[in-house]
Amino acid sequence: MRAQDGASASFAGLIAPLSMAEFRTLLRTRTPCHVNGPAADRYAGLASWNGLMDALQSGVIPVRKLRLSQGSKILPAAFYRDANGLRATSLEAVMRSGGSAIV
Known part of the structure; x- marks a missing residue:
């Protein structure tokens, strides 16, 4: 690797x-x-932030596989996904405040 x-x-x-x-x-x-x-x-x-975002937005990593956690709790998918897919601003806000992305 x-x-x-x-x-x-x-x-x-x-x-x-x-x-x-x-x-x-x-x-x-x-x-x-x-x-x-x-x-x-x-x-x-x-991996870079841009690489993760590109992989999510292009479908290389399906958005449905993404989980976000904050404070040891998994966040509801509705917080960062909607019918159109990923809500990038919500994902960025969680990550800026110390959250984790699980793919």
Whole structure:
């Protein structure tokens, strides 16, 4: 895997501090896991904001698969989606206020 800035990134490094066995168990049981890391921007080199928005707006990532969370709670989809698809301004507002996107 290559990070956006060209640096190599190992899978073990991406899932740390989980071990490969712990990750596989969580994946197999479809158990969500939140791990506090040392730096809030530790994955920043993997994808850009523009890349995420392009993927959502082009359908590469279906908007119906997007989940937003804030304060450890999943937000209702109606907050950031409507009949026309993604409400980008709502998504941006959640992200600016410390929310997370789950795709």
